Amino acid sequence: MNIPVSSKMPLLSLVPFLLLAITLAGCTKEGRGTALTKADTKAFISFVAPAYSSATKPFFEELVKDFEAKYPNIEVELQVINWDILDSAYNTMISRNEPPDLLLSNIYAHFAKDGLLNPMDELLSPALQAKIYPYYTETGKWNGVRYTVPYAATIREMYYNKDIFNEVGIAGPPKTWKELEDDARQIKNAKQVDGFGVDLTDNEIWAYLSYFFYSAGGGWMKNGEWAINSPQNVEGILFLKELYEKGLTDPEPTVTTRDEKQRILGNGKLGMLISGNYFETVVPREFPGLKWGKGPIPVKEGQMPLVLGVQDVWMSFRTDHTNKEALSKFLDFIYEDARYEEFVIREGFIPTVSTVGKKLGENDAVMKQNLDWIQHAKFYPIQHPAWSAVLNATRNMGQAVLLGQMTPQQALDRLQQIALSKSK
Known part of the structure; x- marks a missing residue:
């Protein structure tokens, strides 16, 4: 994928x-x-x-x-x-x-x-x-x-179920990490449905890593060099892990894919998730009665708005x-x-x-x-020969990080070493 x-x-x-x-x-x-x-x-x-x-x-x-x-x-x-x-x-x-x-x-x-x-x-x-x-x-x-x-x-954006947001009194999509956490908690408490869908399966994990790397002010590379284990990237993954541990994501980020979560959102059992703009064509076709909205990917307070292409x-x-x-x-x-x-x-x-x-x-x-928006987007570093090996190495790290088998720092250190070794 x-x-x-x-x-x-x-x-x-x-x-x-x-x-x-x-x-x-x-x-x-x-x-x-x-x-x-x-x-x-x-x-x-x-x-x-x-x-x-x-x-x-x-x-x-x-x-x-x-x-x-x-x-x-x-x-x-x-x-x-x-x-x-x-x-x-x-x-x-x-x-x-x-x-x-x-x-x-x-x-x-x-x-x-x-x-x-x-x-x-x-x-x-x-x-x-x-x-x-x-x-x-x-x-x-x-x-x-x-x-x-x-x-x-x-381009990737935050998509949300408008009916759920309206029922719990949320005016619009979250723009910051704090708003994301608060909104997910409000949805969970008021509706007893999952607040934020996360895909850390081998279909999409590198996308979610990118969202939280960039939204923390980091990224895969800096000044033309691999920077996967930067402090910003570690902070982004720590925040995502905390959301999971607090029960504010769906319960199976490493099992159910983004496509499955889109259907869960369409069925009214999920508040929001990050997806591509094809959501606007595919999901309403399956769920014609769905009222949905979208907004930018939430970022850490003080960071610039994020567009991932x-x-x-x-x-x-x-x-x-x-x-x-x-x-x-x-x-x-x-x-x-x-x-x-x-x-x-x-x-x-x-x-x-x-x-x-x-x-x-x-x-x-x-x-x-x-x-x-796509003119100003950040893209995966597909022009680097090591990217294929890095991408493949992310596929099974979601469960290890979420369940504590590796710390975010250890996981990103490992990806950094793979990137450097494959760049020689």
């Missing part, structure tokens, strides 16, 4: 789906071509994307069908894989020396460092390059070379059949305005290209606000 911009699909049975994904990953099509200029030879593109929702696979299937109709000399093999096993699936492909030509995910720099990726500037047409919002692009560069192009983006990016692996001309045509097709606009609206994302962003922002005040 990695985490992705989003993982809105319900959890599937892991083992059979993993076997299916690996089987699919091993399937190849005969006659993979490399040249578009020969009438009897087809170019071949293998294409892997995560399932954001039940709408994702049909959308990409239709996209591939339309593309192959327009370019009959280019064959596209599509796999849409659940976020929960996406990493395992594409790592299996890479280990078999059968990487996808295009992968949509949220980590890439370790692949770039290992020389596995095609530079994106060799694939992007001038027209596509010109319409990508520039504030996304720095995190797509490793060692000065761009290896990704952003596709799906969100998340993006999923395309990367292109070097393969034995890489055809840059075909890949360029396919990327242009993916980002055609009408088609990309449909994807953004279906999945509840923020556009990464100016042509679609301008149109949607003119017609939707919320979208315009999201587009404004």
Whole structure:
């Protein structure tokens, strides 16, 4: 999920789906071509994307069908894989020396460092390059070379159940840590429902770490150096742990995912949680009677308001059949305005290209606000090769910290050492 911009699909049975994904990953099509200029030879593109929702696979299937109709000399093999096993699936492909030509995910720099990726500037047409919002692009560069192009983006905010807030007399979402604690306590005492939903599962823990790192005045890095075990970050995790110990979060932060907690909020059993702006599309669809509101992520008193941005990016692996001309045509097709606009609206994302962003922002005040906010957002340090190892190391630390098996300082010291060792 990695985490992705989003993982809105319900959890599937892991083992059979993993076997299916690996089987699919091993399937190849005969006659993979490399040249578009020969009438009897087809170019071949293998294409892997995560399932954001039940709408994702049909959308990409239709996209591939339309593309192959327009370019009959280019064959596209599509796999849409659940976020929960996406990493395992594409790592299996890479280990078999059968990487996808295009992968949509949220980590890439370790692949770039290992020389596995095609530079994106060799694939992007001038027209596509010109319409990508520039504030996304720095995190797509490793060692000065761009290896990704952003596709799906969100910002994270506090979402809350308006009916619960109104019933207990809370006027609006909390803006500070103190307000967060006080509101969660008021909801718990008055309604006997959970005040604040926290996801420290292996789907989303790095997001919640980020919220409380940045809201304390810290972050993953400082002045270009890893700073995971900074005093500010330790303070942020200590505060989160105290909320849990006081019973002001949901009782199972390391078990129930953000998607499950969104449904609990929709059912009136949870006051608030931090989520992405896709909440605004997905949750009201499931709970049409829900009255919801949103606000910024609460920060420690005295800190600046926090906007966290998340993006999923395309990367292109070097393969034995890489055809840059075909890949360029396919990327242009993916980002055609009408088609990309449909994807953004279906999945509840923020556009990464100016042509679609301008149109949607003119017609939707919320979208315009999201587009404004993401320009000032903090992002995960995906441009650093060590980020993949750091992210993976966070997956099982939630329970250890909450149950006292490790102190926040010990846990963050460990992450810092992993970051430094993988940066060599």
